[in-house]
Amino acid sequence: MKLLASNYDGTLCYGEKVMEEDSQAITEWQNAGNLFVIVTGRSKESLDKYLERDGLHPDYIVTNNGSVIFDSKGNLLKKDCLDYVTAIDTIYIAKQTEGVASYVVNDGLHRHRIVVNDKIRDVRYPTMKEDLSEEEVMNLTEYSQIVLSMANSDLASEMAEEFNLFFSENIEAYANNYCVDIVAKHVSKGTGLEYVAMYADVDMDDVYVIGNLKKDVSMLEITQNRYAFFTSPEEIKQMCEKEYTSVGELVKEIL
Structure with missing residues (x-):
């Protein structure tokens, strides 16, 4: 086989x-x-x-x-899930960083989108609706992946490098065109x-x-x-x- x-x-x-x-x-x-x-x-x-x-x-x-x-x-x-504190830190950074259109969290079965800056064209998730409030998203107990949708691919590459540098013990960040895919370390x-x-x-x-x-x-x-x-x-x-x-x-x- x-x-x-x-x-x-x-x-x-x-x-x-x-x-x-x-x-x-x-x-x-x-x-x-x-x-x-x-x-x-x-x-x-x-x-x-x-x-x-x-x-x-x-x-x-x-x-x-x-x-x-x-x-x-x-x-x-x-x-495999991200460490909870690291996941919340990731969300906080996404909210404070220029060039982030939205972020999407995934608990392994379902995904939820939060718009960060509606002035930025969201290439990755243009039609995905927000089904939870940000408070509800941050109260989730498990995050298998967090995806940051960026304004352009260069920003995505830079952001992935920064995450891998500052959270090197906890995450793997992958640049993917306009996105940064963030998962647990060694995943x-x-x-x-x-x-x-x-x-x-x-x-x-x-x-x-x-x-x-x-x-x-x-x-x-x-x-x-x-x-x-x-x-x-x-x-x-x-x-x-x-x-x-x-x-x-x-x-x-x-x-």
């Missing part, structure tokens, strides 16, 4: 939706007795509607950059995928990974069977065995 893991946005979903030929290839992969895993920075709540739309039924989903892991039936297998897409491989009893030699983002590096590094999506930055292409224009193209070669 083999396991194929893919990043979602920008790899499996390149454009507005997953291509039909990719969905069909993944189904063939699973019908042959193999496992398919989506590893994403998204929450399960934001991913589910797209999986249904595209006819995808992954065997496991690693969400929130490795913080929260689900099986094919939606059962929660593992959840990554790589740790999430390693957990799935161990849980499913799949040897690492039988794990195949494809991605396109810098934050995909941690999961690409766990196996020699690593592949880059063709839009990946050069540093990712150089560490990978080969690059592909679609997940379906990769499936046809390794099936």
